[in-house]
Amino acid sequence: MALLEIRDLTRTFVRRGRPFAAVDHVSLTIDSGEFVAIVGRSGNGKSTLLNLVTGLLAPTSGTVTIDGTDVAGLDDRGISALRNRTIGFVTQSQTLLGNLTVLDNVILPATMHAANETSAERSEAVARPETAPPPADAGLPDTIAPIAAPAGPDALETRALGLLGRLGVADLAGCRPRELSGGEMRRVSIARALMNRPRLLIADEPTGDLDAQSTETVMRLLREEADHGTAVLMVTHDPDALAWADVVYAMDRGVLSERGRAPERTADRP
Amino acid sequence: MAAHISLGALPLENLRRKPFRTAALLVVVTMLTVAFYAGSMLSLNLDAGLTSMEERMGADLMVVPQNTGAKAEALLTNGDSNTFYFTNDIESAVAGADGVAQESAQTYISSLVADCCDEKVQIIGFDPSTDFVIEPWITSQYDGTLADGQAVAGANINVSADGTIRLYGHRFPVVAQLGATGTSLDNSVFVNRATVPQVVRYSAETGHPAIPEGYEDKVTSAVLIKVAPGYEARTVASNIARATGIDDLGYVYPGGVTASTKSSLGAVMRYVAVFVAIFWAMGVVVLLAVFSATANERKREFASLRIMGATRGQLARLVVGESTLVGVIGGVIGVGLSSLAILPFSALIGRELQLPYLQTGFGTVALLVAVALVFATVTGALASVLAAVRLARPEAYLTLREGE
Helix, strand or coil: CCCEEEEEEEEEEEECCEEEEEEEEEEEEECCCCEEEEECCCCCCHHHHHHHHCCCCCCCEEEEEECCEEHHHCCHHHHHHHHHHCEEEECCCCCCCCCCCHHHHHHHHHHCCHHHCCHHHHHHHHCCCCCCCCCCCCCCCHHHCCCCCCCCCCHHHHHHHHHHHHCCCHHHCCCCHHHCCHHHHHHHHHHHHHCCCCCEEEEECCCCCCCHHHHHHHHHHHHHHHHCCCEEEEECCCHHHHCCCCEEEEEECCEEEEEEECCCCCCCCC | CCCCCCHHHHHHHHHHHCHHHHHHHHHHHHHHHHHHHHHHHHHHHHHHHHHHHHHHCCCCEEEECCCCHHHHHHHHCCCCCCCECECCCHHHHHHCCCCEEEEEEEEEEECCCCCCCCCCCEEEEECCCCCCCCHHHHHHHCCCCCCCCCEEECCCCCCCCCCEEEECCEEEEEEEECCCCCCHHHHEEEEEHHHHHHHHHHHHHCCCCCCCCCCCCCCECEEEEEECCCCCHHHHHHHHHHHHCCCCCEEECHHHHHHHHHHHHHHHHHHHHHHHHHHHHHHHHHHHHHHHHHHHHCHHHHHHHHHHCCCHHHHHHHHHHHHHHHHHHHHHHHHHHHHHHHHHHHHHHHHHHCCCCCCCCHHHHHHHHHHHHHHHHHHHHHHCHHHHHHHHCCCHHHHHCCCC
């Protein structure tokens, strides 16, 4: 089953008294581990499409299904929980909270919706190891089989610092957003979006403020997330970023069309 | 588990990180609370003073010397101490008038602000055997007989550590100190009338004779009268004029004094209520404007929280939480400052107002503190309602993204 399934999605706005479709009968399917990029000129409905996928906007018609759940059928609490647990969203503009440190900005999503589970459960879910531990030797007695290490007292902090480190901004953990450059804020936003290990990562111009080296760092991270099973949906204008995607779509006046598929990835390919 | 940032902690963090804005909001809420709490406290204290004055007014009529009515009224409310007296035996003349059911003479002497006296007080000589105004009150608080040369002190009198008060160079033993009434009686020293000649003699010895020599044994300042059933106080006053043959006696009607004081107090309390209401309305408008403007400035922040998975209710609670915190903190500061300004200085406030003013009891003050804190908290919460309602609308993200 596809992780994200968009069927005949339309969102109409009214401009100068006339309705127009910002997203026009769009259909799209993304599986777990698939990295999809959408390109197109500004104002052609790409960001609107992302907002429809995340439930921040309601569609005029059509459906968005994430992991088998119709987004339109969820109430505010349900869609908020979905955004918090299943979706990671990197927005086009800077949306870090100015009153919090970089580290707190990244940790905050992990402490939301905590009413439904204990802090320890949440910490363990968020801070689980990046790769599964090696299986126990079948020949050894059960009593000495490795047990899962409990989440440490700062599991969330460890997870957040790890993400910041992978994005090259761990040394800024104690800074406030106003002390950061645009590119640094962008990378912190990406770390925040990944904090809860989303199954669907949505990125709106994730490399917009970045130089070539930072772009590669970010794209490599997104690729790794996809390779670990996260479905990635990215909107970009950056030709360098497109090379990391599995499928590229173009959006023109609200209409989505496939532009091309990448060849089978090889070890030396980005 | 280390304590991590959470949505619940954001209101406090947001206030902490915007110290100037927070301070400005706190000043507004503090001022509102001061106006509400202090205004209510003053009104309650004035009301308590009036009630106390009514309770102390056992007489229907006071007969006083010509042109001394205002001085006698000041005794009943909260005015300065005075000395005035008749030079004839007015008590027996009044006693014979038709409609007088009960009468008792009193003598009023003011001490001096001088070396001879601890402080300027009103000395009231009364006759325990006939008195029906002061004696029941003293008896309620002093289980004994006031002997010659002894004194009972009003609530505001500073009694020396050795239990005496020095008046006209003589130390009078104080056998009891009365509870507060909120009237001039709190600044009075009560002696029986047999002690009055001693007071006069001591005053003469200090070179400041309170009453001319020769009158000390028969001096009377006022005759307090309880009228017989079926008689009006003004009718009895006319009867007294006829019985004594003196047309220009002064008459004070304590009921009338109470009524006029009540009327003055009513006006003061109405002014206070109107002032508080207008001030509150202005303050709420200011707070509403500040929180609405702030919500506009913070669209991106709220959008960010929505993206992270905050519900509309959580956003509304965040905004209301911030303003409620401002309300609570401003309320506590306002109540604290007002209490410091009012509670220790009730005697001074009473003197300045020249009205019966009695500090209400602990229970009432505690209740008022609670009401003032609720008032401040609700005011704070109200201030963010508009912003919260806007945030709670479906598709608030469309508004939140403006300018992105």
